[in-house]
Amino acid sequence: MITIKNYIRASSLQEAYDLNQSKQNRIIGGMLWIKMASSNVNTIIDLSGLGLDSITETDTEFSIGAMVTLRQLEMHQGLNNYTNNAIKNSVHDIVGVQFRNMATVGGSIFGRFGFSDVLTMFLTLDCDVELYKGGIIPLNKFSQMDRDNDILVRLIVKKTPGKFVYTSMRNTKTDFPVIACGVSCINGQYRFSIGARPGRALLLTDEKGILSNGLTKQSAESMAEWVSENIPTQSNIRGSAQYRTHLIKVLTKRSLLELEKVK
Amino acid sequence: MEITVNVNEHTIKSDIEPDCLLIDFLREHGCYSVKRGCETSNCGLCTVLLDGKPVLSCSMLAVRANGHTVHTLEGLQEEAKDFVEFIADQGADQCGFCNPGFVMNTISLLRENPDPTDDEIKSYLAGNLCRCSGYEGQLRGIRNYLNSKKA
Numbered sequence: 001m002i003t004i005k006n007y008i009r010a011s012s013l014q015e016a017y018d019l020n021q022s023k024q025n026r027i028i029g030g031m032l033w034i035k036m037a038s039s040n041v042n043t044i045i046d047l048s049g050l051g052l053d054s055i056t057e058t059d060t061e062f063s064i065g066a067m068v069t070l071r072q073l074e075m076h077q078g079l080n081n082y083t084n085n086a087i088k089n090s091v092h093d094i095v096g097v098q099f100r101n102m103a104t105v106g107g108s109i110f111g112r113f114g115f116s117d118v119l120t121m122f123l124t125l126d127c128d129v130e131l132y133k134g135g136i137i138p139l140n141k142f143s144q145m146d147r148d149n150d151i152l153v154r155l156i157v158k159k160t161p162g163k164f165v166y167t168s169m170r171n172t173k174t175d176f177p178v179i180a181c182g183v184s185c186i187n188g189q190y191r192f193s194i195g196a197r198p199g200r201a202l203l204l205t206d207e208k209g210i211l212s213n214g215l216t217k218q219s220a221e222s223m224a225e226w227v228s229e230n231i232p233t234q235s236n237i238r239g240s241a242q243y244r245t246h247l248i249k250v251l252t253k254r255s256l257l258e259l260e261k262v263k
Numbered sequence: 264m265e266i267t268v269n270v271n272e273h274t275i276k277s278d279i280e281p282d283c284l285l286i287d288f289l290r291e292h293g294c295y296s297v298k299r300g301c302e303t304s305n306c307g308l309c310t311v312l313l314d315g316k317p318v319l320s321c322s323m324l325a326v327r328a329n330g331h332t333v334h335t336l337e338g339l340q341e342e343a344k345d346f347v348e349f350i351a352d353q354g355a356d357q358c359g360f361c362n363p364g365f366v367m368n369t370i371s372l373l374r375e376n377p378d379p380t381d382d383e384i385k386s387y388l389a390g391n392l393c394r395c396s397g398y399e400g401q402l403r404g405i406r407n408y409l410n411s412k413k414a
Contacts, residue, residue: 004282007264007326028324032304035322044281048327071316096390098310098317098368174305174389 002035006043010050013132013151019045020149027151029067029107032099052106052153055079062157066106070094070118073105079157083125084262086164090121090182095174110152112143112200115176117168119143120195123203124182126160140203162186163262165255168196169247171238178239179247183255190223190256194231194248198238202231215260224253266329270294271338279325285311285318288325289335296336296363300392307391310364311335317371336363342370349408355400361393365401378409 010016019025024042028034052065057078064073070091073079080088094100094117108118109129127139132151139155164184168177180195190211195201206212210223228249233241267276268288275292286309289297297320300308309321312334336343343366356362365388372379372387379387384405385398393401 002282004324007281007324030322031324032319032322036303044324046327092386093389095305096307096368097371097387098307098319098390099304101316101318102304102322 002037002039002041004041004044007046008043009046009048013050013153016045016047016050017132017149017151019043020151029104029110030069030102032103033107033111033113047106047151060159062155062159064105064155064157066104066110066152066154068105070100070103070105070108071097073118074100082157082159083164086124086166086182086184087121090117090166090168090180093117093168093170093173093177105155106152109139109142109155110147112147114198114200115196116201117166117177117180117195120168120180120182120193120201121166122155122157123193123201124164124166124184124191126158126162126186128156128158130154130156143200143203160186163259165258165262167251167255167258169251176238179233179244179251181248181251181255183252183259185259192223192227192252194227194252196238197231197233197244198236199232199234204230211256215256217257220253220256223256224249227252264326266326268325268328268330269332271334281324281326283325285320285323285325285328285333288328289320289333294335294337298360298363300361300364305390305392306361306364307368307388308361308364310367310391312339312367312371315371315374317368334367336367339367339370346373346405346408349411350401350404352407353400353404355393355396355404357393357395357400361391361395365391365393369405381406 020027026041027045047067052067054065055068055076056063074088074091108116122139128136129139129142130136130153132153134150162184166182168180170177177196182193184191190206192204193201211219228245231248233244235241265278286297298308300306304319304322309319310317311320314331368391
């Protein structure tokens with residue numbers, strides 16, 4: 001059970017940042033994960049008054065505020081047109097509509113949780129994160145950094161021409177994924193993002209040129225084999241490492257063949 | 264800290280602790296349809312509408328509802344009356360514990376999508392768990408209600 005002494009709805013990012021430098025204080029996104037912790041928090045910092053709850057679209061990019069909910073991602077026509085509904089597919093099995101009306105993009109990405117469908121999906125995109133003090137950095141770099149006391153302000157998804165597919169395997173429909181798999185082809189470069197390994201999502205590219213002569217059933221199988229061999233997995237209550245490695249191979253191949261059908 | 268929340272068309276001003284959850288705030292003000300279930304944000308039992316959107320009141324600080332509108336089943340009985348009899352006719356209420364959450368989320372579904380397909384109903388209500396029925400009864404009830412409107 002979490003106990004909270006003070007609540008502050010930050011009036012500026014600087015105020016939120018200053019408060020967040022104390023280890024006894026915590027920022028809340030949707031509060032769904034923090035609520036599960038057993039901890040005593042001095043001050044909860046709420047970012048909901050800072051206008052970070054909208055998605056804006058220009059000709060070249062999407063800007064997604066940290067307080068945008070997963071439901072907003074799911075329902076955003078522009079994002080889903082750009083990603084061939086991959087974004088919608090990545091979040092629609094996350095618990096239920098009520099949960100997705102609360103869970104935030106910032107909470108999921110900043111937490112860099114192993115089970116995160118959101119992190120796995122966004123790694124397949126040409127995506128940067130903007131940190132209040134750390135500036136704009138690629139999401140892939142951010143995903144490997146340790147957690148600190150900076151504040152995630154927004155995600156920037158560049159509209160680089162691409163195709164995207166997202167799949168996951170779950171023991172039951174609304175549970176955490178046993179394995180999550182996002183595959184994209186951006187400007188001719190293939191990306192493979194594997195989450196719920198169960199560690200945090202990892203991104204691979206076709207560095208061996210396995211698909212350089214085209215995407216066929218055979219090359220997709222070889223690529224999937226290589227991805228499964230190069231993504232470390234572990235066992236937990238949802239599945240064994242061996243099972244996860246097998247699923248990576250199956251879902252990667254399936255996603256590549258699906259990618260070929262995307263117009 | 265003092266908050267002002269419009270609950271079921273009534274303005275409530277209250278002094279609360281910072282870690283007071285919305286579910287506890289609502290129950291303290293007589294909304295007993297809002298129930299605590301799984302405590303892991305998974306079961307949908309505590310569903311209420313915040314500014315018209317379904318949320319889990321067990322996982323939300325009451326202070327975050329400050330200045331907003333909340334509806335619980337107590338305030339939406341007329342709207343629920345239209346379809347709950349169809350669900351009851353299927354015996355889908357059984358023990359009844361999950362019903363308020365199911366009904367609240369169904370209201371939200373039908374406001375958002377007045378003519379959903381079976382897959383859309385299942386998808387929207389996936390965050391409401393029922394340990395009695397296997398969900399088929401609820402689905403049949405909602406489908407019969409929708410068919411009755413078209414007849």
